[in-house]
Amino acid sequence: MKKISQVLNWLSSLKIAILLLLLIAVSCAAGTFIPQQxxxxFYYDNFNKNPLLGIINGNILLLLEFNHVYTSFWFLFLLIWLGLALAVCSFRRQLPILKSALNWIDYKSPRQIAKLAIAKTIVTNNYSVSLEKVKINLKKQGWDIKETNGRIAARKGVIGRLGPILIHLGMILLMIGATYGSLNGKTIEKFLAPGRSIDLLNNNEEKGLTIELQSFQIERDPQGRAEQYRSIVNVIDPNGINQSKEISVNYPLRYKGITLYQADWSLAAITIKIENSPQLQIPIEPIPALGEQVWGTIIPTKKDGKEPILLTVESELGPVNIYDSDGTLLRQLNTNKAEKVKETLIKITSIIPSSGLLLKRDPGVPLVYTSFAIVLIGGSLSIISTKKIWILHEKEKSIIYIGGLSNRNLSGLSKELPEFISFLEN
Structure with missing residues (x-):
């Protein structure tokens, strides 16, 4: 039993809890700095040539699971350890403190009063009248009173002792919710062109929700830089219920445990007409070799597939750059304007953007939000100081003894005592 008690004391020590919090904070910083999933x-290419901190290359990074920090075994172990430490601390320390605060203590001798943090001695000619005045005054100010054989015990702010327990409970729920969400959550990132949709499967691998992109708009500043992206999406239930809503950056859609974010944008296709052909919708792909935001495709200008040209574009507004096979810029075409390229009439009808949608399903979110509320309530209660006052008298000496203590803001209680004493002296 002694060894178990020592282990529990070690688990619930403040130093261990602070160390665990520091390790978790450093781990979260690493997860933010190192690209995840x-x-x-990717990690071989980026960290073998330039090791992290000069020593952690791609192989070590993958071995230590820094590619998925928040679901790694060691990070989950730290969360479990911290949760256990908080639980042990609550049961072994905070609950007994709360229980002690709820129990009434009856001080029967002046010597006990004198040992308190604040103690005063008052001489009075009519102690019964003075004590009655004090009782009335304390009750008016919200103090709980208990009188035993002429001895008065008063307390105020006992609910503040509940604060640390609620904070511990909230933090434990936070870690449970975060762990549950990390292990059971799903994240899907898709680029959709208007009119396209994706089907989500339920837990039984059957068709669940359908997310359809109705329209997509990119708002740009006068210099042409993207400022905001807006998508109107239709969420269709298997039973046919359709909900339409606009989403944008920082304004997601939440529906039945799924959160749909507006995350990015891209270009999906170019609608083009060659000579007298019908309109052709040609997909385009990113070309990193030409720039960070450059999309393009190669098309022939002859029916036999000869004399290909490269079409590139940097935004949905155009223009479309047309290059020869040797990299020579032949022409720039704006939308809805037909021009000849290599004796072939080409018209760009439209440039179709695609919306980058990020779908997240995190079953731990309700627990996380609940934990935030509990921590806020606990933090607010912890501000409240628990104050206690004891008053007793000696009939033979006509002396009244008053003393008090407080778990915090002792100076505040010392300033309240003169007001009580003034009632005793009258």
């Missing part, structure tokens, strides 16, 4: 090759 990328392919193994």
């Amino acid at each position: 990328e392919s193994d090759q």
